[in-house]
Amino acid sequence: MKKTALTKSESEVMYLLWHTDRALSAAEMVALSPQKTWKDSYIHLMVNSLLKKGMITPAGFVKTFRNYARTFAPCMTEEEYAQLQLRD
Template sequence: MIPSTNLTSSEYEILTLLWSNPDGLTAKEINMQKRVELWKDSSVHLILDKMLKRQLVAVGGLERSGKTYSRVFKAAITPEQYALMQVKRNAVYFKDKRIKGLFSALVDSDEISLETIDEIEKLLKKKKDES
């Protein structure tokens, strides 16, 4: 299931850290890798608990930390799922009339390679054949 809600900047920052660390991170490791200022430990736990409830992160295990155990968090959604979530949210807002415009903007972008265009064509053909 892909959550359909907006992410706060803190949630997005945590997800980007987890995406770049597929083995997962503890709350303390997340705080230590944070790019700007450190959060209070209680703040990290509150954010992670909220993200757990929203199914944005999952507990991937436990790691011994001194005399206690710490939960290891992993991203429950991929960067691609997050991008899809954003596109769907905006498509609903614009009453689905902007999907064509989105594809047009992607294709017109200087950053898209011919290889990527070929892959998109294959995906669209596969979807069309399934229908």
């Protein structure tokens, strides 16, 4: 795996995923971060960036009010990520 440096916002999203016992949709990520002023478009940019970096993977779908939303899970644990950063 290539070196994967995360931005501050990407790290905060990964922290949410690492410390939640299930996969999360983008809307759930926003809801779990009330102190952040992330807009839907911004969280989608971060999710796409994390997908490109290989940090998260689609894990299924969850039903929302009228539609379905993709959920995402981390591809590695927080400890594995820390070891990867130390190695590089």
